[in-house]
Amino acid sequence: MKTRRDFIKISTAGAGATALGFSALGAKGFSFFESDKQGPVSDEDLTPYPTYCEVCFWKCAGWTYVDKKGEIRKIIGNNDDPHCNGRLCPRGTGGVGMYYDEDRLKTPLIRETKADGTQYYRKASWDEALDLVAEKMDKLRKEHGPECLALFSHGSGGKMLTHLVKAFGTPNITAPSFAQCRGPREVAFTATFGEDVMSPERTDIRDTKCLVLIGSHIGENMHNGQIQEMSHAIENKATIITVDPRFSTAASHSKYWLPIKPATDIALLLAWIHVIINEELYDKDYIEKYAFGFDELKEHVKNNTPEWAYGITTIEPHIIRATAREMAAAAPSTLVHPGRHVTWYGDDTQRSRAIAILNALLGSWGRRGGFYNPEKVHLPTFPHPPYPKPTRSWKDAYPDNKYNLVTEVLSTGICDATIPNADLNCHLRGWIVYGTNLMASLPDQRKTLEAINNLDFLVVIDTMPMDITGYADVVLPECTYLERYDFVRTSPHREPALALRMPAVQPKYDSKPNWWIAKNLASRLGLEAYFKWDKIEDVIDWQLKQVGSSLEEMQRIGVKKFKREYDDLFWLEGLPDFEFNTNTGKIELYSTELANEEFDPIPKYTHHPEPEQGYYRLNYGRAPMHTFSRTSNNHNLWDLMDENSVWINPKVADLWEIKNNQYIWLKNQDGVVSSFPVKARVTERIRWDSVYMVHGFGHTNKKLTRAYGKGGSDSELVTRVVMDPIMGGTGMRGNFVTFILENPAKENKEDKA
Amino acid sequence: MKEELFVSGRNIPNIDPYLNIWHWEIPLYLFLGGLAAGLIFFAAYFVVRGKEKEMPATVKWAPMIAPIALIVGLSALFLDLSHKLYFWQLYTTIRFSSPMSWGAWTLLLITPLSMIWVASYMRDMFPKWDWKFKFLYKFEAWVISVRKPFAWVMMILALILGVYTGILLSAFNARPLWNTSILGPLFLVSGFSTGLAAAIWMSKDKNERKVLSRIDLIFIGVELFLIIHLFMGFMAGTAVATEAAALFLGGQFTISFWVFVVLLGLIFPATLETIELWGYHVPKWMPPALILFGGLMFRFVMVEAGQITRFLY
Amino acid sequence: MRYAMAIDTLKCVGCGDCVVACQTENNVPHGYCRDWIVENVNGTYPSLDLEFRSERCNHCDNAPCVRCCPTGASHIEKGGIVVVTHDECIGCGACIQSCPYDARYQHPDGYVDKCTFCMHRVEKGQNPACVDVCPTECLHFGDLDDPNSKVSLALKNRTHKVLAPEAGTKPQLYFLT
């Protein structure tokens, strides 16, 4: 049965935000006593509990400080942690706001339909909710096979659910961090060097002498280790070259800012490659020893002169030459940063390839100041029976394109596989969404909604009443990362290190940790064999003991560093013999892998559509104090930035007679109008052909008392998606918007519901 | 283009985007303080000059307003405190560098003294008044016996009070509009002028009114002179000072200041007073009412506008 | 002893971490802040300049807020730290008017509050919370009288400025340029 899911503003009883009224006398009542949470508390009176941060995916380790009354006071970085070196970023510091948010999901909720057809959420007990989810999963398994289930899971808490659905028998496990984020870069670097960049990035920004940022707006992109290392680089007087059509924070801290015309980076990269080859500035020994396809590359770029690139990029030839020479002068300690969110224009794998090739020419891969060789601690998995072997997958939705180079599941591929079509013998019918707000993170909301409308059931596990939760049939409230154990963090870094997350306080409200949810679902689905433990502490302790630590030790120290197994941090230093994990065993300047799949083996510049008269390219990015859509309701961070604005160049603003701070509406090329008015920021920091917005605002769920209706959502305006043919990445920067100055007075049905 | 913004979204109540810490209470307090100072000063002055008989309204009747004004003013000040239960901390210390502190102490002295002043004339004004207790009669007799020295004390205190109402503001370097030494004398003169106006209003004696009007005209003249100097000072000053003056020269306070304070509150009543002195009939309440109104307005404008002005950096 | 802070504008990215850290360390109520970030943009695309400044009370040597306080609630502690004793403050607002940097605010509980240079931490030899959290390590704190303190070294090696020197307050927040 297919029900149309009305979006429900999760309604649970409970007082809304009460305004803080000042009492007539200023002091709290007539009391001469200080209020409970007054003033600072000295660290000796606080108890620290180890954790690692979940406000973004950098996962910095820290300490949650709890006072004598059991209130969380602050979160401070762990000095031993290589991800943060004792300093969390603003979002991590403000993580307390996630715990205290009064809008949190408080109980399980089940969608019900009244006699008159209107839908609402009913508060339910965990037993009831889990029974219902298990019943639906079981039905799906019996009627269509377990492969018809998909799990969207983003964040460290998703591992338990991943384990559950693998045991259940589906391969359809995805996150918006591949096809909407790192995918093109990983595929491109793997094609070039046989290895990917990973997270945290293996970039040696700390020691670099020349840092080249292509769009990466470090400083606004607040990935902690990178910003810290960039600061070291500035201290060390490294040359920073920033290529960005917008005057980013990084651009303002750079020696060279190249205000490139959007969507033309490949031309610039080819011109740089041209200069470096023609002026023989490349690392000859390195290239000779390790590279494959240099002659083809040389031939390929022979016409890509700076003068040629000037016409495309608007970057003057002498600047292109000067920057190329700066890079070469600092090589191999020159880092052309691979970026992270690289799904821009659909030819992103090729752009990332050009970046990889440039790094190869400079010899920075495997060298100090370039890319290092990360190492991580391998924690054995807790013994469990083998997972069943799925017979179908999301790829069946693309009979023409095998996506042979895709290394992770495409989130948008899951949507495609959910929408029935003639080629699909069985479409996906059930989704579990853990820790990802699909309405904000996937492009083309109409398609996401179409997929959702074709589902038999949608379960959302979240901490907050986000946009996606309004479409769920069952909402399961998870407790925040400060209230739970998760698997020990083990991630690649210069030095391998483990980090523990443990609860600092009991879960608030009726929320539960993911492992508890997974385990209790497993027992209802007959999958107990995969969860042969009582609580997650048992698993963690067992795992830690396998590598010579223990839960008890980690509770004390939070982070444990290990010695590297090999002394090969900069493994190509001194040009040792090395076989790369590519078809040729070499660094592939000419990619045989891409050639085999009939893609351009060496990147080419292609022209992308430009906005028509009166339209402006929709550019978006990060604000340092927010993470995507997840923090906009966090009171601590909301205090810093409560809405986003749309950046407009003063010349454009003049033309439209738009004043600074005026609220306007945006309409994109497909006629989609922003749901809410957005404040104009008239600023020179943006070009006249684009506008800029911070991603993650314009929430539509009224239960977010602070974030609802504040600012604009870039996501809803990204309706044109240019698919990367190589790996299915969703190019999202090809959308154009125009301004509407008067309230378009959209009839808003949702508001009446 | 030059752009400056708060990244951290600073939006502190009453401080951003511009200061608005002092609302109606402080200008009212300053007005009443100035008024009381004027009333007390002239009452004392005519006693010292031995003109008690000729100036009955000034010496006896008008000062009745002073304690009321002071108490209302103090109440307004109290209302403006945001940590009220701690107000007594004002009287645990004397801080000479703080106008607020010596203002508080001056008021602590002058308020009861002004009551005593009024009380000492009670039986003069209301012959049937009975003090009921003997010691009160004794006290009254003693006060009357030291009336001249008492008047001297009151004159000095009134001067301090009058100057204080201006210095309270001018001590704030951070607010360029207030940061001028002219504000002390200006507020003093303006306060005295309102005091005179109140006395004129209360006086039933033609001669007394004439004397007071003459003095008032001089005060108004001095006030206008000081105002011109104030602006000359601003215009010759730093960027922040010219910016402060701009609020009155085309800025948002232009009308309220030049029309209401200067024209209606000073020039117009001065003209009326002059006409009256020439012997024409003018409604008796009109000049003093205008002067009082102008004085009140002046303080509102100065307090409001001053808070908007700030250092640029 | 003379505590001061040097803020490296070439490294600051305006992330606001110092603001959140202060908020949680000192329990600053929502909607208020003891420190804040100013973004200054100058020029015309594409020749632009941008400066981020993390600002807070300057702990002025010649502090008008202390001078004008009628109760002595605002006073100077060891090392030149300007603090407000909450129980002595009547909330008259004089100090707020007197501060050229708008560094003070009225706490919803009535008293006036502002940056304390995290005196409760500094007394124990710790850094202020904002200094310890800053991801770019662009805040340097220490004793100016000690030539080897972080702040002295930063000032020795770099050009710097203070804000609104013409206000005459002798501010002790130095911005490295």
Ligand SMILES: Nc1nc2c(c(=O)[nH]1)N[C@H]1C(S)=C(S)[C@@H](COP(=O)(O)OP(=O)(O)OC[C@H]3O[C@@H](n4cnc5c(=O)[nH]c(N)nc54)[C@H](O)[C@@H]3O)O[C@H]1N2
């Ligand atoms: N504070 C904060 N930090 C974060 C996150 C967060 O949510 N909040 N998210 C993290 C995650 S998961 C990711 S993937 C990263 C993303 O961070 P990045 O990888 O740095 O992000 P991008 O979206 O690639 O880059 C945005 C920048 O690209 C510029 N740009 C736009 N179009 C073009 C173009 O055509 N050419 C060039 N050269 N530049 C262009 C924009 O002006 C903007 O400055 O951030 C991470 N860090």
Ligand SMILES: Nc1nc2c(c(=O)[nH]1)N[C@H]1C(S)=C(S)[C@@H](COP(=O)(O)OP(=O)(O)OC[C@H]3O[C@@H](n4cnc5c(=O)[nH]c(N)nc54)[C@H](O)[C@@H]3O)O[C@H]1N2
């Ligand atoms: N238009 C547009 N789309 C984008 C991007 C963009 O810049 N613009 N960026 C892309 C990139 S780079 C990425 S990586 C993705 C990120 O995409 P997402 O990871 O989906 O990002 P968020 O919007 O932050 O959604 C996170 C969700 O997890 C919930 N959550 C937070 N903590 C927990 C927890 O502990 N447990 C559970 N169960 N839930 C939790 C939050 O409440 C929120 O609903 O988005 C991509 N999509």
Ligand code: SF4
């Ligand atoms: S970078 Fe910031 S938000 Fe991300 S994990 Fe680290 S502290 Fe948390």
Ligand code: SF4
């Ligand atoms: S934390 Fe550091 S980098 Fe961030 S705004 Fe504050 S001073 Fe600047």
Ligand code: SF4
């Ligand atoms: S910055 Fe303001 S509050 Fe701080 S000491 Fe100076 S004047 Fe006082």
Ligand code: SF4
């Ligand atoms: S508000 Fe408090 S600290 Fe400020 S001047 Fe008045 S009494 Fe002093």
Ligand code: SF4
């Ligand atoms: S020194 Fe302490 S009180 Fe002052 S801004 Fe920094 S964290 Fe806040």
Ligand SMILES: [Mo]
């Ligand atoms: Mo991402």
